[in-house]
Amino acid sequence: MTPAAVHFRATIMTTALVCAVGLPGAEARAQDASAWDTAAHAAARLLAGAVRNSAGAAQRAQLRAGIEIRLDPGWKTYWRYPGDSGVPPTLDVAGSGNVQSVTMLWPAPERFADGAGGHSIGYAGDVVFPLQIIAKDAAKPASLHVKFGYAICGNLCVPAQADLDVMLPGKSGAEEPVLAAAQARVPQRVPLGAGGGLAIRSVHREADGAHGRVVVEVAAPDAAPVDLFVEGPTPDWALPLPEPIAPAPGAAPGLRRFAFELDGLPPGASADGATLTFTVVSPDDAIEVETRLD
Numbered sequence: 258m259t260p261a262a263v264h265f266r267a268t269i270m271t272t273a274l275v276c277a278v279g280l281p282g283a284e285a286r287a288q289d290a291s292a293w294d295t296a297a298h299a300a301a302r303l304l305a306g307a308v309r310n311s312a313g314a315a316q317r318a319q320l321r322a323g324i325e326i327r328l329d330p331g332w333k334t335y336w337r338y339p340g341d342s343g344v345p346p347t348l349d350v351a352g353s354g355n356v357q358s359v360t361m362l363w364p365a366p367e368r369f370a371d372g373a374g375g376h377s378i379g380y381a382g383d384v385v386f387p388l389q390i391i392a393k394d395a396a397k398p399a400s401l402h403v404k405f406g407y408a409i410c411g412n413l414c415v416p417a418q419a420d421l422d423v424m425l426p427g428k429s430g431a432e433e434p435v436l437a438a439a440q441a442r443v444p445q446r447v448p449l450g451a452g453g454g455l456a457i458r459s460v461h462r463e464a465d466g467a468h469g470r471v472v473v474e475v476a477a478p479d480a481a482p483v484d485l486f487v488e489g490p491t492p493d494w495a496l497p498l499p500e501p502i503a504p505a506p507g508a509a510p511g512l513r514r515f516a517f518e519l520d521g522l523p524p525g526a527s528a529d530g531a532t533l534t535f536t537v538v539s540p541d542d543a544i545e546v547e548t549r550l551d
Contacts, residue, residue, distance in 0.1 A: 341375030495521035
């Protein structure tokens with residue numbers, strides 16, 4: 258065999274060995290995530306994670322998954338309540354295998370100008386929406402098929418839809434740290450007055466303006482930036498975004514106040530006794546509080 262032939266054969270054997278070593282890792286990663294479904298200025302994929310024990314009454318095991326969206330710089334997508342403009346994402350899981358229910362969770366959002374003088378609520382960059390999945394039969398494999406509709410906005414807003422599939426092995430894989438980090442950014446549900454670094458101390462109604470207004474007092478670390486969002490009892494409520502107002506005289510450090518008008522109610526609806534949901538967001542923490550408006 259000539260020296261050139263020996264070199265060629267060695268090169269082929271080395272390449273084959275590298276591929277053989279690399280394939281299992283690539284195959285494992287492929288099982289943890291779907292292919293990217295690309296749209297103009299965005300892409301989406303499904304991530305599969307490990308089994309988590311449910312804290313519910315049925316104590317059923319939950320399969321963890323997530324929908325990841327990557328956005329081009331300057332482009333954004335929306336939270337479940339988009340604010341003054343925008344469209345919230347939609348989720349269709351018809352066609353999934355051995356899946357009883359899918360619950361989509363919402364990481365803490367941010368406020369951004371909508372270009373029309375108002376503000377919208379959503380996400381920029383990279384966001385993962387955690388999914389909690391209950392299988393019909395926990396002893397059998399499950400698969401997730403998702404049609405995910407979402408809007409992306411830069412100077413213009415365009416609709417997008419991703420058609421995604423992934424198996425749910427229920428084992429910890431390469432995407433588990435990403436899913437855990439997204440789960441950690443989902444606001445924790447706490448009662449009015451409770452919380453750690455963040456808390457809503459009070460919610461009270463004032464007879465101010467044409468519709469009356471609501472003033473919310475938020476406790477937070479003194480130097481931390483804080484934002485507040487409010488939702489009505491049903492999706493057809495379009496309440497304004499709360500705005501910061503001056504602290505009450507003699508307020509303790511870290512105590513912030515926000516206010517919003519009771520405007521944007523659907524026809525025939527009354528604010529009396531309505532249950533509102535407040536989401537407080539800071540860089541390191543986020544909470545969600547449901548309270549009845551008296």
